[in-house]
Amino acid sequence: MTKPFPCTQCGLCCQHVHLSNETHFLDRGDGICKHYDMASKACSIYTERPDICRVDRMYSLRYVQQHTWDEFVTMNLKVCTQLGSGSPR
Template identity: 70%
Template sequence: MSYPNARLSVFPCNQCGLCCQHVYLAEETSFLDRGDGTCRHYDTASRGCSIYAKRPDICRVDRQYELNYAQQYTWEDFVTLNLKTCELLQKGSSSKPPPGSSPLIFCSKSPGEDTA
């Protein structure tokens, strides 16, 4: 599937909130850090984004793909790389990945939403 001619499938986010709790791991998301490594817009109680509808482009998987990665990866490969990063976060890894190792994981949907 290529972008923008085909609609992207929805990123399979399970809303665990780990990407939002580790914004310090990437230079691109560090501006969101509230001081403890967690995004300043992350709502711990709901495990969701308090500004989801107006979240920055860096928090939109499909937008990041379009802007920065479509020339390097297929959508499927981009999703696979992001899922690997998600798995590392789920396993408790909080160390920065080596430069150029893979794209970062980004939140693409909130509970109840079908599209990014």
Template identity: 65%
Template sequence: MHSFPCTQCGLCCQKVGLAEETRFLDRGDGICKNYDSISRACQIYVDRPDICRIDRQYVLNYAKKMSWSEFIDINIKVCHQLQSAEILKQ
């Protein structure tokens, strides 16, 4: 089982207001209350919620619906969409 190739861009942490599952993390501007914009890192990474753990999300919600590889591929596509939208914004 290969791991998710996270680029640590922080965009998923800056868009928590977009999904119902992550809105509880929104500090009011769509950015996660645990995201440090200066270091571009999670301040609670070791203790982050399950919704922020791709491996845990797979086990809890997707393992019976698709393979790990399919799940990773979908997440990579979403990640690339976020990155592409950010590039267009600049």
């Protein structure tokens, strides 16, 4: 990896965990992560968050053989854009 993932910490991924089989276990019942604090707009377990919540870790664990880091970042940013536009699928 040459540069970190450019996360804006908008929290949209935390507010749509129901959309992915990989994050569904985090759903508190309304699509929002059970560890997402709406008041602070932050993760309440950030330093201990699961691997699926760490873009760099997931790349190393599952995608390094399939994509370059830049390709993986581009794919993740596309999802961020879709979530921000209100059309997550």
